[in-house]
Amino acid sequence: MHKVTLIPGDGIGPEITEAVKQIFTAAEAPVEWEVCQAGQAGIDQCGDPLPEATVASIRANRLALKGPLTTQIGKGYRSINVTLRQTFDLYCNLRPVKTLRGIASRYTDIDTVVFRENTEDLYAGIEHMVEESAAESIKIITRHASLRIADAAFTYALKNGRKKVTAVHKANIMKLTDGLFLQCAREIAGKYSQIAYEEVIVDNMCMQLVVCPEKYDILLAPNLYGDIISDLCAGLVGGLGVVPGANLGNNCAIFEAVHGTAPDIAGKNIANPIAMLLSGVLLLEHIGEKQIAARIRTAVETVLAEGVVLTPDLGGKATTTALTNEIVGKLDS
Numbered sequence: 001m002h003k004v005t006l007i008p009g010d011g012i013g014p015e016i017t018e019a020v021k022q023i024f025t026a027a028e029a030p031v032e033w034e035v036c037q038a039g040q041a042g043i044d045q046c047g048d049p050l051p052e053a054t055v056a057s058i059r060a061n062r063l064a065l066k067g068p069l070t071t072q073i074g075k076g077y078r079s080i081n082v083t084l085r086q087t088f089d090l091y092c093n094l095r096p097v098k099t100l101r102g103i104a105s106r107y108t109d110i111d112t113v114v115f116r117e118n119t120e121d122l123y124a125g126i127e128h129m130v131e132e133s134a135a136e137s138i139k140i141i142t143r144h145a146s147l148r149i150a151d152a153a154f155t156y157a158l159k160n161g162r163k164k165v166t167a168v169h170k171a172n173i174m175k176l177t178d179g180l181f182l183q184c185a186r187e188i189a190g191k192y193s194q195i196a197y198e199e200v201i202v203d204n205m206c207m208q209l210v211v212c213p214e215k216y217d218i219l220l221a222p223n224l225y226g227d228i229i230s231d232l233c234a235g236l237v238g239g240l241g242v243v244p245g246a247n248l249g250n251n252c253a254i255f256e257a258v259h260g261t262a263p264d265i266a267g268k269n270i271a272n273p274i275a276m277l278l279s280g281v282l283l284l285e286h287i288g289e290k291q292i293a294a295r296i297r298t299a300v301e302t303v304l305a306e307g308v309v310l311t312p313d314l315g316g317k318a319t320t321t322a323l324t325n326e327i328v329g330k331l332d333s
Helices: 013-026 039-046 052-061 078-085 143-159 175-191 201-210 223-236 274-286 291-305 320-330
Strands: 002-007 031-036 063-066 093-100 111-115 127-131 133-136 163-168 196-201 219-222 244-250 253-257
Touching: 002 013, 002 052, 002 163, 013 219, 013 274, 013 291, 013 320, 031 196, 052 063, 063 274, 078 253, 093 223, 111 143, 111 223, 143 163, 143 175, 143 219, 163 175, 163 201, 163 223, 175 196, 196 201, 201 223, 219 223, 274 291, 291 320
Parallel strands: 002 031, 002 063, 063 253, 111 219, 163 196, 163 219
Antiparallel strands: 093 111, 093 244, 127 133, 244 253
């Protein structure tokens, strides 16, 4: 049995979390949940957006599944997502993006994995006011962080039969920071001669992903570019509601639904739990429960392909409860 910290999150988080728990139980996944709070729920229940009890639970279990958390824009407490990644040195943000039958999209053959460096760049949060009319943010790129995210991408490619890694950058303008990132990517690429390697400037990368996304296999990027292109890629296959996410470090892993809290539909029983569920599938694969993970993934893909029981965001009229029950029903069919 694997003990996992479960953070339901805010907005629709508790609803989609319950759906995942139900499906895991039906699939007999060997997971014991330890429920903790963060975000607005952490403030409401503990007076802290990231309670120490939550941090302690993750540190002890070294595994967590997290729902969406409220992040205030331009004010308030720092992003809890960023804080968790830095606290546990979760340097690798992994985002698999794949075409799913039954999900409306103009693209039919996308199978891309985004590797995003997760701990530095502009997201280091080093910023200050120069004067009343000017603010400054510092972009941090280090050799250590760049080498290990590049190695993670190439190692994954080798283990999973992938053919190509594309490094995303703006080194034509940011010659020192992005230049260092590319230098490190090239160094690692030199150790994996069987994996093709290329480099694409980030603005061109965004255009290429819209024009011909099927050309790309693994995308390797610093934090900011990775954040942007991973959401862009999600949009190509139906949106953040069907794309899972993982934050991986050497001693800890946090899996998460990367969409927002959707407060406008919270409590209405129409939230889509698939992104949260597929993030749970990544967790199962991570702990070696590949057969159970495959059963759940197949059940999800079958339900989507049939296109009968879908929540409103997926073009249907079903409730969260109905979609959850339909997935449970497909587990052994």
